[in-house]
Amino acid sequence: MxxxxxxxARVTAVDTHDIRFPTSRELDGSDAMNPDPxxxxxxxxxxxxxxxxxxxxxxxxxxxxxxxVQVAAIDSLRDHxxxxxxxxxxxxxxxxxxxxxxxxxxxxxxxxxxxxxxAIGAVVNAAWDLAAKCAGKPLWQFLADAEPEWLVRQxxxxxxxxxxxxxxxxxxxxxxxxxxxxxxARLRERGYPAYTTSPGWLGYDDEKLTRLARRAVxxxxxxxxxxxxxxxxxxxxxCRVARSVVGPHVRMAIDANQRWDVDAAVEWTRALAEFDPYxxxxxxxxxxxxxxxxxxxxxxxxxxxxxxxVQNRIVFKQLLQAGAIDVLQIDAARVGGVNExxxxxxxxxxFGVPVCPHAGGVGLCELVQHLSMFxxxxxxxxxxxxxxxxxxxxxxxxxxxxxxxxxxxRAPAAPGFSATMRPESIAEYTYPDGTFWAADLAQRKESAx
Ligand SMILES: [Mg+2]
Numbered sequence: 001m002x003x004x005x006x007x008x009a010r011v012t013a014v015d016t017h018d019i020r021f022p023t024s025r026e027l028d029g030s031d032a033m034n035p036d037p038x039x040x041x042x043x044x045x046x047x048x049x050x051x052x053x054x055x056x057x058x059x060x061x062x063x064x065x066x067x068x069v070q071v072a073a074i075d076s077l078r079d080h081x082x083x084x085x086x087x088x089x090x091x092x093x094x095x096x097x098x099x100x101x102x103x104x105x106x107x108x109x110x111x112x113x114x115x116x117x118x119a120i121g122a123v124v125n126a127a128w129d130l131a132a133k134c135a136g137k138p139l140w141q142f143l144a145d146a147e148p149e150w151l152v153r154q155x156x157x158x159x160x161x162x163x164x165x166x167x168x169x170x171x172x173x174x175x176x177x178x179x180x181x182x183x184x185a186r187l188r189e190r191g192y193p194a195y196t197t198s199p200g201w202l203g204y205d206d207e208k209l210t211r212l213a214r215r216a217v218x219x220x221x222x223x224x225x226x227x228x229x230x231x232x233x234x235x236x237x238x239c240r241v242a243r244s245v246v247g248p249h250v251r252m253a254i255d256a257n258q259r260w261d262v263d264a265a266v267e268w269t270r271a272l273a274e275f276d277p278y279x280x281x282x283x284x285x286x287x288x289x290x291x292x293x294x295x296x297x298x299x300x301x302x303x304x305x306x307x308x309x310v311q312n313r314i315v316f317k318q319l320l321q322a323g324a325i326d327v328l329q330i331d332a333a334r335v336g337g338v339n340e341x342x343x344x345x346x347x348x349x350x351f352g353v354p355v356c357p358h359a360g361g362v363g364l365c366e367l368v369q370h371l372s373m374f375x376x377x378x379x380x381x382x383x384x385x386x387x388x389x390x391x392x393x394x395x396x397x398x399x400x401x402x403x404x405x406x407x408x409x410r411a412p413a414a415p416g417f418s419a420t421m422r423p424e425s426i427a428e429y430t431y432p433d434g435t436f437w438a439a440d441l442a443q444r445k446e447s448a449x
Contacts, residue, residue, distance in 0.1 A: 007085070007087050008085075009048050009049055009050035009051075009053060009085070009086040009087070010048060010049055010083055010084060010085055010086060011046050011047070011048050011056075011081055011082055011083065011084050011086065011089070012047050012048055012049050012082065013045075013046075013047040013082065014044060014045070014046055014047075014074075014075075014077070014078045014081050014082060014123070015044065015045040015047060016042065016043065016044050016071050016074050016075055017041075017042075017043040017044075017045075017071075017426055017430055018040070018042065018043075018067045018068075018071045018430060018431045019040060019041045019042075019043050019059075019067075019362070019421070019425075019426060019429050019430055019431065019434075020038050020039075020040040020064060020067060020429060020431040020437070021038060021039045021040065021362065021394060021397075021429055022038055022436070022440070023037060023038055023039045023393065023394075024036035024037055024038050024064075027201060027202075027203025027204065028201060028393055029201060029360070029361075029391075029393070030201045030202045030203035030204075030227070031201065031202050031227040031229075031255065031257040032202060032227060032228065032229035032230045032256060032257050032259040033229075033257040033258055033259060034063060034257065035202075035203070037063045037064070038063060038064035039061070039063065039361055039362050039393070039394060040061070040062045040063060040064055040066065040067045040362065040431075041059040041060070041061060041062070041067075041362040041363060041421075042059060042060050042062055042067050042070035042071045042073075042074055042118075042119070042122060043057075043058075043059040043122075043421060043426070044057070044058050044059060044074050044122050044123055044126050045057055045126070046058075046081060046089075046123075046126045046127065046130055048086050048130075050086055053086070053134075054130055054133035054134060054415075054416070055130070056089075056126035056127055056128075056129045056130030056133070057126055057129050057416070057417070057419040057420045057421070058121075058122045058123060058124070058125035058126030058127075058128075058129055058417070058419055059122050059125075059333065059362070059363060059419060059421075060074075060118040060119065060121055060122040060333040060334070061333050061361035061362050061363070061364055062118075067431065069115055070115060070118060070119060073115045073116055073118070073119035074119045074122055074123060076106060076119070077100055077103075077106075077119060077120065077123050080096075080099055080100055080103065081096070081123060081127075084096070086130065086134070087134075089127045089130055089131065090130060090131040090134040090135070091131075092153075092154070093124065093127040093128050093130075093131050093154065093337070093338070093339065094153065094154030094155065094156070094339040096123070096124055096127050097120065097124045097156070097336050097337050097339050097340070098156060100120040100123065100124065100336075101117075101120060101156070101336055112311070112312045112314070112336060113311035113312055114311065117311060117312065117334075117335065117336055118333065118334055120336045120337065121333055121334065121335055121336050121337045121340075122333065123337075124336055124337025124338065124339065125332070125333065125337050125338060125367065125417060125419065126419070127337075128337060128338040128339075128417055129416045129417035129419050129420075130416075132415055132416045132417060133415045133416040135415070136415050137415055138370065138411070138412040138413060138414060138415060138416065138418070139338070139370040139374075139416065139417045139418075140369070140370040140371070140373035140374045140377065140411065140412070141184070141377075143338075143342075143370070143374040143378065144180055144184060144373075144374050144377040144378040148170055148173035148174050148176075148177065149170065151173055151342060152166055152169050152170050152173065154338075154339045154342060155169065155339055155340075155342050155343045155346070156313075156339065156340070156343070157169075157343070159313070159314045159317070160313060160314070160317055160343060160347070163317045163320065163321055163347060163350070164317075164343075164346055164347050164350050168350060169343075169346045172346055172349050172350065172379065173346075173378070173379065176349075176378045176379040176380065176381060177378055178381075179381060180377050180378045180381075183376060183377045183378075183381060184377045187373055187376060187377060187411045188411050190408060191404075191405060191406075191408030191409050191410045191411060192369065192372055192373055192376060192383060192388060192408055192409045192411070193222070193383055193386065193387045193388070193407065193408055193409075194221065194387055194388050194389070194390040194404055194407055194408055194409050195221055195222070195223035195224060195225060195251070195253070195356075195387040195388075195389060195390065195407075196216045196219075196221045196223075196224055196225070196389075196390050196391070196392070197224070197225040197227075197255075197360060197389055197390070197391050198212055198216065198390075198391055198392050198393075199212035199213040199215075199216055199224055199226070199242065200213075200224060200225050200226035200227050200238075200242070200255075201227055202227040202228075202230055206237070206238065206241050209226075209238060209241055209242060210241060210245055213241075213242050213245040213246055214245050216246070216250075217245070217246050217247075217250055219404075219406075219407060220405075220406035220407035220408075221250070221390075221407040222249075222250055222251060222387075222407060223250065223251035223252070223253060223278065223387055224242065224246060224250065224251075224252055224253070225252070225253040225254070225255055225281070225389070226238060226239060226242055226252065226253070226254050226255070227254075227255050227256075227257065228254045228255065228256055228268070228272065229256035229257065229259035229260060229268070230259070232268060232271060235254075235268075235271075235272060236271065236272065239252070239254070239272050239275040239277070240275060242275075243275045243276070248276070251278040252275065252276065252277055252278060253277060253278050253279045253280075253281060253305070254269070254272060254277045254279075254280050254281065255280075255281035255282060256268070256280065256281065256282055256283050256284075257281075257282050258282045258283075258284060258285055258286065258309070259283075260283055260284050261284065262284055262288070262291040262294050262295055265280070265283035265284050265291075265295045265298075265299070266294075266295055266298035266299055269283065269295075269298075269299040269302055270298075270299065273299075273302060277302050278302070278303060279302065279303040279304065279305040279326065279327050280295075280299060280302055280303070280304060280305070281305040281306065281329070282305075282306050282308065282309065283295050283299075283304065283306075286306055286307075286308075286309035286310050286311070286315075287311075287315065289315070289318045289319055289322050289324050290322065290324070292304055292306060292319060292322075292324035292325060293322045293323060293324035296323070296324055296325065296326065303326035303327055304324070304325050304326050304327070305325060305326065305327035305328075305329055305356065306319070306325055306328075306329060307325075307328050307329030307330055307331065307358060308329050308331045308334065308358035309331075309334065310329075310331075310334070310335075311334065311335070312335055312336070312340065313335065313340050313343045313344050313347065316328065316344045316347055316348075317347055320347055320348070320350075320351040320353060325353065326353065326354075327353070327354055327355075327356050328344070328348045328353050328354070328355050328356070329355070329356055329357060329358045329389075330344055330345070330355055330357045330358065330368065330371060331357065331358045331359075331364065331368065332357070332359075332364055332367035332368040332370075332371060333361075333363075333364060333367060338371070338417075341371050345371065345374075345375050345379055346379070349375075349379055349380050354382075354384070354385045354386045355372065355375060355386060356385075356386055356387050356388070356389070357371065357372055357388050357389060358389055359388055359389040359390060359391065360389055360390075360391030360393065361391075362394050362397075363394070363397075363398060363418075363419065363421070365388070365389070365390055365391065365395070365402045365409075366395070366398050366400070366401065366402055366417075366418040366419065367417060367418065367419060368388060369388055369402060369409045369412065369418070370412065370417060370418065372386065372388050372409075373409075373411055388409055390402070390404055390409070392404075396422075396425075397421050397422055397425035397429075398418065398419075398420065398421055398422065399414075399420045399421070399422055400412060400414045400416075400418045400420065401418075402418070
């Protein structure tokens with residue numbers, strides 16, 4: 001704890017902001033299920049009376065009107081948070097997660113899934129941001145420096161113990177610490193491997209795909225990703241274009257964003273096999289564990305990846321138990337906060353499945369890099385076959401944006417979870433009253449006359 005957080009300081013307010021960016025106009029982020037996304041954040045600030053002490057910032061990622069519901073869900077958690085001592089939150093953020101998921105009236109809406117769980121994730125992540133800031137460390141280092149016993153106490157093992165016990169987790173974390181100092185030094189020196197999705201949005205034409213794929217290779221990325229699943233003939237053409245641009249040695253993943261039934265996923269992926277896809281991502285519903293297992297058997301040696309819409313640690317547990325995935329894709333803002341993602345990282349480590357996080361959206365790269373870096377430094381100790389997704393959109397709205405050098409995420413150095421948005425961006429893109437949207441709305445009214 002830094003000195004400027006007095007033991008008496010408390011959370012005085014939970015501010016929520018509905019932030020939307022007009023990304024649909026350039027087809028940035030377009031895929032087979034989301035043709036016109038306006039990338040958005042339901043953003044939360046835990047304000048305190050600690051003078052110039054830190055605030056906790058967090059958010060969850062949604063698309064446009066989804067924010068109407070998401071912000072209301074965060075608002076419903078306010079009474080659980082206001083009045084808590086900052087020192088208590090910083091010492092035990094996991095206890096906040098347990099209290100929020102334990103609210104029986106709100107739990108009925110889940111349990112532990114969907115809008116309510118994402119709202120809890122936003123608030124709990126803000127508490128983790130506050131805790132790391134109070135410690136004066138970037139979150140990845142805050143986690144890597146923490147005692148294994150403390151980390152295990154942050155995790156809710158309910159529903160997990162048939163696959164991962166507390167003692168097994170403790171053992172994994174204790175072994176993970178061996179050599180952590182050297183790995184932290186290596187991480188600061190060369191960063192963590194990234195791959196890029198920027199060339200492959202479904203709405204981009206072949207010229208833009210070619211140009212961005214060529215740039216990705218020149219920028220040092222060793223993996224790119226293409227959106228697929230709307231039209232097979234288009235996918236064959238686009239995969240051919242991309243493969244011819246990047247050559248045989250750059251990995252090329254494909255991502256169907258849940259478009260297919262199980263049989264279609266197998267057939268479609270086989271039809272693209274000549275282009276040597278490294279993994280097929282979200283081939284079908286994120287809830288279909290046995291479906292993923294069948295697809296995995298059907299498309300091998302192409303790997304199966306999923307996770308960005310997997311709602312909680314229990315579904316991840318089952319995906320691993322069923323041998324349904326080759327690559328586990330955590331998302332920093334879908335499950336119930338850092339503590340639940342710690343559980344998922346531990347499950348993946350136990351089953352020996354590499355974690356390649358989902359990112360992009362609004363601020364997801366900023367958040368999730370911390371979790372992979374912790375995993376490398378103090379859990380699995382490896383970056384082999386592990387890459388964090390990178391999309392080069394909207395980073396300019398954050399005070400501590402990700403930095404990519406030679407296809408690697410640089411390790412953040414600023415204290416916290418890299419979640420803080422610039423006040424100017426909040427003022428401009430708050431919906432519907434921010435300066436951008438107010439002007440946009442006025443213009444639309446005018447042209448309608
Ligand atoms: Mg995806």
